[in-house]
Amino acid sequence: MIERTVTERYTEALLEIAADRGMVDQIERELEWVDNLIKKNREIIQFFTNPIIPAEKKKGLIDKVVVPGVCTLLKNFFYLLVDRKRSGILIFLLEEYKNRVNKLKGVVKAEVETAVPISSEKIGSLRKRLEDIFKKKIKIETKVIPSIIGGIKVTVESKVIDITLVNRLKNLKERLLTA
Numbered sequence: 001m002i003e004r005t006v007t008e009r010y011t012e013a014l015l016e017i018a019a020d021r022g023m024v025d026q027i028e029r030e031l032e033w034v035d036n037l038i039k040k041n042r043e044i045i046q047f048f049t050n051p052i053i054p055a056e057k058k059k060g061l062i063d064k065v066v067v068p069g070v071c072t073l074l075k076n077f078f079y080l081l082v083d084r085k086r087s088g089i090l091i092f093l094l095e096e097y098k099n100r101v102n103k104l105k106g107v108v109k110a111e112v113e114t115a116v117p118i119s120s121e122k123i124g125s126l127r128k129r130l131e132d133i134f135k136k137k138i139k140i141e142t143k144v145i146p147s148i149i150g151g152i153k154v155t156v157e158s159k160v161i162d163i164t165l166v167n168r169l170k171n172l173k174e175r176l177l178t179a
Contacts, residue, residue, distance in 0.1 A: 003089055004096075006086055011093060011097050014027065015100050019104070027073070028097060033069045034066060034090070037065070037066070038090060038091065044061070045090060045091055048061075048087035048090060049088040106137055108134060108139070109140075110138050110139065110140045110154055111154070111156075113145050113164070114144060114145070114148070115151070115165075116144060116146075117142070123140055126154075130154070138156070149164065149165040150164065151163045151167070152164065
């Protein structure tokens with residue numbers, strides 16, 4: 001919980017500076033690159049969160065591995081995280097940054113879960129319907145979860161629309177058991 005709060009504060013500062021410099025989208029792309037790097041090499045986050053490893057060695061790794069893919073602003077931001085012993089927030093940084101950018105742009109994220117992949121045409125149609133319902137711009141993220149059997153589950157902000165087959169079966173079971 002503390003790391004989330006810390007992540008929010010540092011992300012807010014990064015976004016503010018990026019917005020002042022007109023680099024919001026560039027920083028987002030670079031954070032995606034860093035996030036992919038971390039996901040491919042889990043040892044990197046273990047290295048950065050290890051309190052025994054001195055800050056200079058951590059900065060050296062930033063210079064060797066991260067700097068080729070990021071701008072000076074982001075490099076200096078990572079240095080700041082190391083100096084303040086906050087490099088553990090790197091695993092939360094991209095998600096929080098994207099959330100804040102979407103909020104800044106007036107975009108709401110919709111998580112869409114289906115049993116099988118859905119076509120881009122259906123995604124576009126769903127986006128339009130959701131924008132009509134919520135009166136906001138919608139950015140859709142899809143997940144394929146075969147265990148839901150069929151149907152669709154949509155989560156927008158704190159609202160959930162669950163018309164999956166597994167949910168319908170669960171509701172039917174509950175009604176039969178209480179009848």
